[in-house]
Amino acid sequence: MILKSMTKSNLIYLGVAVILLILPFILTGRSVQFMITQIFIFAIFAMSYDLLLGYTGIISFGHAMFFGIGAYTTAIFMDRFDASFGALLVAILVAVLFAAIVSFIVGVLTLRLKSHFYAMLTLAFAGLFLVAAEKWRSLTQGNDGFTFKVPEFLRDSTTIYIVSLVCLVLIFFGLRRMTQSPFGRVLVAIRENEERTISLGFKVLHYKVLVSVVSGIVASFAGVLYMLSLRFVNTSVFATDVTIDVLLMTIIGGVGTLVGPILGAALIELAHHWISGLANVHWIFERWIILYGTVYILVVIFFPLGIVGTIRSKLSNGSKQKIPSKKAG
Amino acid sequence: MDLIASLTVNGLATGMLIFLLAAGLTLIFGLMSVLNFAHGGLFIWGAYAGVWIYYITNSFLLAIIVAIITGLVLGLITERLIIRPVYGNHIQQILITLGFMLVLQELIKVVFGPDQKAVHPPAWLEGSFQMGDVILIKYRLFIIAIGLLLFLTIYLILKKTRIGLIVRAGVMDREMVQTLGINIRFVFMAVFMVGAALAALSGVLHAPYSGVIYAEMGLEFSILAFIVVVIGGMGSFTGSLFAAILVGLAQAFMAYYVPALSLAVNMLIMTVVLIFRPQGLFKVKG
Amino acid sequence: MSSLLKLSQVEAYIQQFHILHDINFEVPKGEVTVLLGRNGAGKTTTLRTIMGLNPVSKGSIVFKDEEISNQKPHLIANKGIGYVPEDQGIFGDLTVGENLRVAMKREDQETTERLEWILDLFPDLKKFWKKPGGQLSGGQKQMLAISRAYVNENDMLLIDEPSKGLAPIVVEKVMETILQMKEKTTILLVEQNFLMASKIGDRFYIIDDGQTVHNGLMGELKQDKALMKKYLGVS
Numbered sequence: 001m002i003l004k005s006m007t008k009s010n011l012i013y014l015g016v017a018v019i020l021l022i023l024p025f026i027l028t029g030r031s032v033q034f035m036i037t038q039i040f041i042f043a044i045f046a047m048s049y050d051l052l053l054g055y056t057g058i059i060s061f062g063h064a065m066f067f068g069i070g071a072y073t074t075a076i077f078m079d080r081f082d083a084s085f086g087a088l089l090v091a092i093l094v095a096v097l098f099a100a101i102v103s104f105i106v107g108v109l110t111l112r113l114k115s116h117f118y119a120m121l122t123l124a125f126a127g128l129f130l131v132a133a134e135k136w137r138s139l140t141q142g143n144d145g146f147t148f149k150v151p152e153f154l155r156d157s158t159t160i161y162i163v164s165l166v167c168l169v170l171i172f173f174g175l176r177r178m179t180q181s182p183f184g185r186v187l188v189a190i191r192e193n194e195e196r197t198i199s200l201g202f203k204v205l206h207y208k209v210l211v212s213v214v215s216g217i218v219a220s221f222a223g224v225l226y227m228l229s230l231r232f233v234n235t236s237v238f239a240t241d242v243t244i245d246v247l248l249m250t251i252i253g254g255v256g257t258l259v260g261p262i263l264g265a266a267l268i269e270l271a272h273h274w275i276s277g278l279a280n281v282h283w284i285f286e287r288w289i290i291l292y293g294t295v296y297i298l299v300v301i302f303f304p305l306g307i308v309g310t311i312r313s314k315l316s317n318g319s320k321q322k323i324p325s326k327k328a329g
Numbered sequence: 330m331d332l333i334a335s336l337t338v339n340g341l342a343t344g345m346l347i348f349l350l351a352a353g354l355t356l357i358f359g360l361m362s363v364l365n366f367a368h369g370g371l372f373i374w375g376a377y378a379g380v381w382i383y384y385i386t387n388s389f390l391l392a393i394i395v396a397i398i399t400g401l402v403l404g405l406i407t408e409r410l411i412i413r414p415v416y417g418n419h420i421q422q423i424l425i426t427l428g429f430m431l432v433l434q435e436l437i438k439v440v441f442g443p444d445q446k447a448v449h450p451p452a453w454l455e456g457s458f459q460m461g462d463v464i465l466i467k468y469r470l471f472i473i474a475i476g477l478l479l480f481l482t483i484y485l486i487l488k489k490t491r492i493g494l495i496v497r498a499g500v501m502d503r504e505m506v507q508t509l510g511i512n513i514r515f516v517f518m519a520v521f522m523v524g525a526a527l528a529a530l531s532g533v534l535h536a537p538y539s540g541v542i543y544a545e546m547g548l549e550f551s552i553l554a555f556i557v558v559v560i561g562g563m564g565s566f567t568g569s570l571f572a573a574i575l576v577g578l579a580q581a582f583m584a585y586y587v588p589a590l591s592l593a594v595n596m597l598i599m600t601v602v603l604i605f606r607p608q609g610l611f612k613v614k615g
Numbered sequence: 616m617s618s619l620l621k622l623s624q625v626e627a628y629i630q631q632f633h634i635l636h637d638i639n640f641e642v643p644k645g646e647v648t649v650l651l652g653r654n655g656a657g658k659t660t661t662l663r664t665i666m667g668l669n670p671v672s673k674g675s676i677v678f679k680d681e682e683i684s685n686q687k688p689h690l691i692a693n694k695g696i697g698y699v700p701e702d703q704g705i706f707g708d709l710t711v712g713e714n715l716r717v718a719m720k721r722e723d724q725e726t727t728e729r730l731e732w733i734l735d736l737f738p739d740l741k742k743f744w745k746k747p748g749g750q751l752s753g754g755q756k757q758m759l760a761i762s763r764a765y766v767n768e769n770d771m772l773l774i775d776e777p778s779k780g781l782a783p784i785v786v787e788k789v790m791e792t793i794l795q796m797k798e799k800t801t802i803l804l805v806e807q808n809f810l811m812a813s814k815i816g817d818r819f820y821i822i823d824d825g826q827t828v829h830n831g832l833m834g835e836l837k838q839d840k841a842l843m844k845k846y847l848g849v850s
Binding site: 059110114123127135244296297304 | 358364366411414415419420421423424425427428429431432434435436439548549552555556559563589592593596599600603604607
Binding site: 491494495497498501502504505506507508509510511512513 | 704
């Protein structure tokens with residue numbers, strides 16, 4: 001039954017996953033291993049964003065908020081409860097719950113209005129979380145942040161690598177299942193033409209809130225993994241940089257594809273790595289946002305489907321691929 | 330008593346600065362259905378360009394003029410290169426304007442350097458008046474005066490001139506305006522440029538007010554402008570004035586009494602408005 | 616008899632929906648041509664497409680011997696076409712006077728005369744000159760919309776369902792006015808109210824499912840009961 005439902009692309013994905021699984025045992029460079037782990041983690045984060053933007057057409061400018069919630073919850077629990085595994089499980093639960101509540105509230109408030117409101121509100125909320133993290137020093141140590149220990153068996157970087165990879169694979173297939181289900185098709189309908197979907201009798205608000213909750217939960221989980229790999233937290237997890245990164249990853253990689261964001265995560269992380277190395281050469285590389293920002297703008301105008309999306313539409317040039325768009329007005 | 334007066338003046342001044350930023354945003358949104366997330370970039374470029382000229386020439390007046398010109402030019406560039414290519418597609422618009430905002434912000438660091446810059450009001454605006462027990466800071470009164478002056482000017486233009494009539498009509502039904510033979514694209518560009526100039530003006534006026542400018546200021550300040558646009562009613566010019574005053578006062582009073590909550594209180598107001606009256610509190614004609 | 620407007624094999628989409636398949640008709644100068652048809656047949660879309668509010672995917676639209684398909688709406692309007700949309704397009708927060716002022720391209724003798732002429736026919740508009748357009752009654756809005764289209768020296772007026780939602784006595788008034796305007800300009804009218812259309816129309820075209828399926832002189836149509844029933848549901 002499982003083998004029967006394996007499509008060609010599924011087999012390719014699993015193949016790649018297996019290769020990645022073996023990789024750390026072949027390569028020995030720790031920084032490379034760390035970087036690839038980061039790619040896995042941000043791929044999860046980016047996929048959660050794609051769920052909102054690519055599939056449902058919801059633009060959030062505050063996605064860092066969920067990432068940070070996952071991160072800080074983990075960090076605080078690990079710090080306070082001596083890095084026991086039980087505490088970690090509770091931390092994950094709390095992080096997920098917290099993220100769900102926040103995304104639910106924000107969603108219910110603004111998703112029934114035009115897309116601009118959600119974008120603005122999430123931008124403002126994320127700013128709020130950042131300020132809160134800075135000011136509430138007793139809890140977060142403010143800008144300085146703090147280090148903490150993680151459970152014994154997760155201390156090895158190779159273990160974290162494998163854990164992240166497994167999570168990525170599971171979440172990828174899980175989200176894919178969701179997007180290919182009837183639920184996912186309604187999301188796409190909402191993205192294409194919300195009014196029509198409403199007139200067809202769907203309770204569009206419910207769908208939007210639900211997808212935003214799922215997205216928030218997955219994003220906060222990425223934050224959890226990030227902490228396990230880094231073991232240090234500070235206010236940067238709530239910074240706009242994080243939201244910018246995930247925007248770039250999703251748009252450049254390809255919205256609405258789930259694979260696109262994974263590719264985007266790889267590209268952006270690699271570029272981060274490469275560019276910070278070059279910063280010593282020339283100051284322009286410190287201002288990577290300008291380069292990325294310009295690429296991003298060009299992609300939005302000329303390749304709105306991103307890398308994966310453009311490739312896919314070229315391959316199936318019969319069908320009329322639709323750019324995620326909402327009717328103006 | 331003098332504390333209240335001082336905070337009120339403070340709040341009104343902040344409110345005026347936010348108004349200048351929000352006025353452009355709300356008109357652009359009302360007319361073009363474009364929410365310009367790059368507006369903060371226009372603000373900060375106005376600030377830096379103006380301050381730079383101020384450093385060189387020591388003339389605040391010249392600084393203001395240069396800032397306004399910077400706003401007009403950047404507004405033109407933004408409208409043609411960024412907004413027009415994606416006109417009609419809300420998602421692309423929102424994404425692209427934010428991207429441009431970031432590029433503008435980083436370009437500041439490239440052109441002017443990454444450090445903060447300190448700014449002082451010009452000599453003729455420094456200092457304060459004394460009215461009884463109350464001390465009124467000259468520069469803040471100056472800002473309030475300019476804000477009101479601009480509000481009145483634009484209000485009169487909207488109400489009494491043909492272009493104002495067209496803009497008001499366009500905010501209500503831009504298709505109809507086109508079928509009456511008016512080139513709405515041209516009106517878009519004009520409104521966008523004026524909005525950008527106002528943003529840049531707000532930036533250069535803000536500089537001596539806060540005493541310091543830094544690249545991230547644009548994005549931070551524009552969040553307040555967004556809140557104002559929501560509270561005032563998207564597309565309502567008069568609404569944005571009242572909302573800006575409300576937000577400015579809330580900000581000033583909160584910053585004194587409970588500083589940690591100053592952003593939160595305005596977000597709270599916005600949230601309440603969104604729940605109960607999403608069309609805005611002051612949805613006034615035009 | 617020269618045709619002021621000619622549509623040939625026009626096709627048009629709204630987003631991905633193929634609304635107009637094959638539209639062909641001519642509007643002779645100085646007459647009232649009526650587009651008839653059921654709800655959803657594509658009549659409004661036809662007017663919008665002529666006006667440039669909707670893109671033409673195939674075919675041609677020729678106005679005063681010039682191809683106007685896919686030009687910008689304001690350019691098309693300035694060639695001499697006035698448009699009265701189905702929802703009248705009144706600027707709700709502007710006064711009656713301001714609504715008219717937006718429409719008036721020039722403030723010259725010619726325009727002032729036309730304004731006076733139409734205001735004489737619609738005295739209500741003079742009476743409520745300072746009232747916001749949004750507060751007018753349905754009939755008054757229709758009068759305002761028609762006045763706006765008339766006040767410039769337009770060679771042709773496109774009027775979309777002017778009788779919709781109006782009381783019979785108001786409909787009479789509107790129709791009378793259109794008849795009087797016929798002397799000064801050409802009119803392309805979309806109507807579902809057949810009774811009304813038959814009184815003032817000279818020529819008709821029936822649109823069904825995005826195609827022009829029948830045409831002729833209005834007199835002929837009135838005689839042909841079977842045709843009326845088939846395409847218009849009138850018995």
